[in-house]
Amino acid sequence: MNLGTPFLTTARNQPLDHLATFATSLNATLVTQALEATGTASVRRRKLPAERAAWLMLGMALLRDRSIQAVCNHLHLILPDHTGKTTISSAGLVQARDRLGIAPLKHLFDAVVTRHGREQLDANRWRGLAVLGIDGTTLRVPDSDENRAHFTLPSSGAHRESAYPQPRVVGLMALGSHFLLDLKVGAYTESDSSLSSSFDEHLPDHCVLMVDRGLLDYRRFYRHQQRGEERHWLVRAKSNLVWTVLEILGPNEVIAEVPFRRPARRSDPTRHCALRRQTEFAKNCSRWPWCTTWCVWKWPGWPVTWRSVLYEFRTGSVCC
Template sequence: MLASHLTFLQEAQEPAADLSRLAEHLPYEWVERAVQATGTASIRRRRLPAEQVVWLVIALAMYRHWSVSEVLDSLDLVLPDETAPCVSKSAVVQARQRVGQAPLAWLFEQTARTWSQQDAQHHAFKGLSLWAMDGTTLRTADSPANREHFGAQGYASGKVASYPQVRAVTLTAIPTHLVSAIGFGRYDTNEMLYAKGLLPQIPDDSLTVFDKGFLAAEILCGLTMGGQNRHFLIPAKSNTCWEVTGGKAHDADVRMRVSPQARKKCPALPEFWSARAIRTVDARGRERVLLTSLRDRRRFRAADIVACYERRWHIETSYRELKQSMLGMELSLRSRTVDGVYQEIWGALIAYNLIRREIASAAREAKPLPTDISFVRALHMIQHEMMWAAMTPAYAKLPACLHRLREQLKSLPNVKRPGRSCDRVVKSRPARYAVRYLRKVP
């Protein structure tokens, strides 16, 4: 059972044979509470009860290159039955449909909230936990149900994208890259709406770094007004206008007017909102202005704030790790139904956070930063250890395997060459007609 395989992720040194106490990171009790709280627990005895289906969905994200049948057989997820050693594909589909997305969503929220709180105290920026909010998209299978529900990108020419897409906005912990919260759904829904839904989940005593697309009084004022000691850091747009009220040219206090449209939509907004504008020049000589609510110049120096913003760009790799490394560079998600897409996304997020949580635990022992450990190597290592556990009944060896896994993770630094910069590459537009290559005549 995958529940026992995830014993590799526990930190406690209790006897491994006690299978009632499962992984510390994802206790089996949480899975049981997830299916019970959402009313999806199995009443009759099944080969694939609801709890096993939850583990299956998580495992499908870790083994994206395998079919569902291969995952079931290789990880021994099906309860034994001598009369029927195999489970049909239709039975697996029906089991996933019975469970739905609710238990996975409940489990993600529970684990993300707990793990984020545990890691926040270890990686604070002058007493503030660090977060980043950004958006991304995921492609789904091109089925009529997915296209009708999620929609797709439209072009000026009137053409529509080949695949339906899911739009998502995530709240990610900058030090560990753990996804703390997410809002996703239809592609034509504005990112601002998803971002507003995530604001209540940002903890107090925090600094959230935004992409410039979220530069709006409704978002930034909603962050600072909705909690205690919650701050923002965001780059200004080229057309952002403000009035300087104090400070210096490179580190000024500014005031901006809230548009009448924004105040009509949200009457609680003030007429003006203030920020600190820090001018900086990047490695390529381009000038950038950073707006922040950290007004104390003695405690928060401009250089420290600029360095903190540079760390925000590293969370872009979390999207690459989730969409490319874990999902195996596949063109789209597996599921062809709307509920299956939601279920699959929740399972992928739980699996991603499990790997990130184990990396953070290994980093605390080896003393490097969690982002200095290779995610791809850690993913492959955990995959191999889970496979070994499925084939080895000697559970007494699990503590030794856990120790080996941690030691291997510590020795996998993700070394970055200093001063390296990668230019963004603009891909050539596909030609409308086939390209003809002329053969040279000797």
């Protein structure tokens, strides 16, 4: 799973012909409730009231190749004035967007997750487990003083800075449906691991968490395992990882002991190592002909082929 890919393909896979297209997948009542909860509902009559400004923001997120004026016209959002005209200037649209702010959209996102998140997990379970993934990406945003100060400019080599500020985005996703359960945005200097740390408290029992090697933290995986029942994880192992084989389970599969790094041992002296189940399987990929994965050592006795299929379900687009 590459979080950037859904951002780039959503508009291509979901053509929008009219405002009614949104209504089939997003309850309009949620938009109204978000405006009321954040105190941004329109009081006076406007050509583009707050409710329709919210739909405009949703349309802009999907139709990213079009201007704000083109999106507004495409979705027929402008209410007619006393003469029956349905026109508005680009400046008026920008003002409506600024009046709306980010609070209603954040509230709307949380409301949709609360309403549909559990059913998305339950509808796409794998062997009784909710399949979750964490991954991150970066975005380029307009070059303004505020964005430079908040998101920072990444280095482009030779002591130079990038042309645009770049926020770092990390998401928690239900992999069966690609339903985004949580999202964190931070400065480029923040790591994926630190941004995603708040996800850990909301992970359900009876789940398998899949991450890429950029989020590899065995102490964090241990805490995830200990917080509830039937909590598993799966990650690609790094080539320089050191472990001690304790038991050979079969071809290309062992139970091994992995020591925690020194900083982790200082913060939690009661734990010095953890037991992990290691699986190595062949891949039809010239770049990574073999893929070594680590999972919780108490993983049920499923065959290696099932775990490899599950891993391909998670990271096939990244590895190949």
